[in-house]
Amino acid sequence: MAPYPHYSPSGDRNLDDARADRPRVSASDPVGRFHAARQQAGRPIAVSAWRVTTESHAVADAVGGLYGGVPKRLDNGDEHVVEVLTRHDHIPVLLGGCRAVSLxxxxxxxxxxxxxxxxxxxxxxxxxxxxxxxxxxxxxxxxxxxxxxxxxxxxARLDFRLADLPELGVFSLVSTSWELAAELPALAAALDAAAVPVGGVLRYELVEFATRSGIEVSYRRPVVEIGRTQVLAQDAVRLAA
Known part of the structure; x- marks a missing residue:
């Protein structure tokens, strides 16, 4: 695969990522960001698996190699980003203690x-x-x-490494979920009490149900699990009709 130029991050925003990707200014900034949706005609549209954006073609190629998906350059005006629409709805992650979460x-x-x-x-x-x-x-x-x-x-922000390739660097997921905000103290306490780094799974869960009026509803939501205990769930991002 031909290498990509070095891109500055995108202004792409969605309900699950209140802050757009932005240029890295220090080694502590994330090498990539996970998203639960993508923009289409100015609207956030949920996808069936994790979407990852990065400014680095090397990171994009590594993510695509691990979890499927072909890196694609997005052009949003003056800003550019490499996007990978993976084929995985669950990703093993490593969480580096209570500082891995913030609100x-x-x-x-x-x-x-x-x-x-x-x-x-x-x-x-x-x-x-x-x-x-x-x-x-x-x-x-x-x-x-x-x-x-x-x-x-x-x-709310969650920082983590990919358990399959931790040396790739730290990724982040940023959410505007009230449910996630409510769960952050419990997650931080669990991470603080456990050995570092803490292994877990970041899942992109499909939820389906019928309303009282009989309307079928489906949506995706990110869920973080440590061991077998679900400690964090993010509010719904409804699928487009």
Whole structure:
């Protein structure tokens, strides 16, 4: 396969990845990102297996070799990214302790982040960093405020290595799921109590059910398992009709 040039990351966004891929500025930044959806005509469309984006053709080739899928360059205006639509809906991963998960609450508007906090104190803007943000203490109250347009939404992040090729580097999954935000403390505690790195499985689970009115509904959701215990589940990303 011919090598790709070195691309800067894409501006691709979806319901499960609130932050777009962005240029790496340090060795600690992820080499690639996992997604539960892709953009089509400006809408997030769920796919049947994990989607991975990266700025590195070497990473894309390695992911495709491990989990299937042909690396494809995406062109979004001035930004480019290599995408791999894998053929696997479950990926063995290694989680490096409680620091592998993080959560911040974010409110954006007109392409600008004007509120980012840890739930108690501001992280952004810079001139407010460290001061009290005024967000409710409980996640349920935060969700109610966000749904009313008066508060930020969660931005949960999971960092991990591929158990099949850990030397490839750290990947990330970023989610706006309230359910994921609620599960993060339990996941962090489990990771903190276990030996590092912790082995697990990142699954892209299909859920199917019928509503009370008889309508068949199906959606995919990422799920992280440590051993046989499910410790983390992400809110639904509904499949397109």
């Amino acid at each position: 911040r609450m974010v409110m954006r508007g007109a392409g600008e982040t004007f509120h980012a906090c840890d739930g108690t104190r501001f992280l952004e803007p810079a001139d407010a960093r460290g001061s009290l943000c005024g967000c409710p203490a409980s996640l349920a109250d935060r969700k109610a405020a966000a749904q009313a347009g008066r508060g930020p939404t969660p931005e």
